Amino acid sequence: MTKRSITFYLNGRPVEAYVSxxxxxxxxxRNLDHFGARESCGQGLCGCCTVLVNGTSVSGCLELAELIEGKNLDTIEGLDAGGELxxxxxxxxxxGAFQCGFCTSGFILMVEQLLDENDSPTPDEARDYLSGNLCRCAAYPEILDAVQLAADKRKSLQKEPA
Known part of the structure; x- marks a missing residue:
């Protein structure tokens, strides 16, 4: 199968890769040694493979790599700033919003996107927004707690003088 070169930004850095x-x-x-997005269902139904393309969540198991040409791709590996979470x-x-950790990266990226769109989601809004992500360990109450903690922390950081 013939591979072609594509260029895009991965977590803010320019990348050239060959894809079929x-x-x-x-x-x-996987070929770029980024393992946070995990294929689980292979049908875009569980959220384990969630990545952000130009700031919008997509199922990495369904999106063809060649369609990333010229776009920004953000993964869980790009969230830490200089080693800081x-x-x-x-x-x-x-x-304590994870148990086995398999779904965690997808949930975290979705919560990042949620809080970018709505800085004070209610539990029902968060539950609805995250409904496309599944946690087989059933850490849902803790995940909703994490949404609230993150929303509160983001608001307090915005209030702090620079």
Missing amino acids: PKDTLVDLL SVVQQAFIDA
């Missing part, structure tokens, strides 16, 4: 027409974003990320990542730790 059947490669998905999960395949591409994002507010949402820290909230997941503080709330």
Whole structure:
């Protein structure tokens, strides 16, 4: 199968990669040693493979890699700033919002996107927004706690003088 070169931004850095027409974003990320997005259902139903393309969540198991040409691809690996966890990542730790961790990266990216769109989601709004992500360990109460912790922390950081 013929591979072609594509260029895009991965977590803010320019990347050139070679992909075949059947490669998905999960395949591409594996080839680039990024393992946070995990294929689980292979049908875009569970959220484990969630990545952000130009700031919008997509299922990495369904999105063809060649369609990323010229776009921004953000993964869980790009959230930490110089080794410091994002507010949402820290909230997941503080709330104990993961058990096995398989779904965690997808949930964290979705919560980042949620809080970018709605800085004060109600539990029902968060539950609805995250309904496309599944946690087989059933850490849902803790995940909702993490959403609230992250929303509160983000608001307090915005109030702090620079």
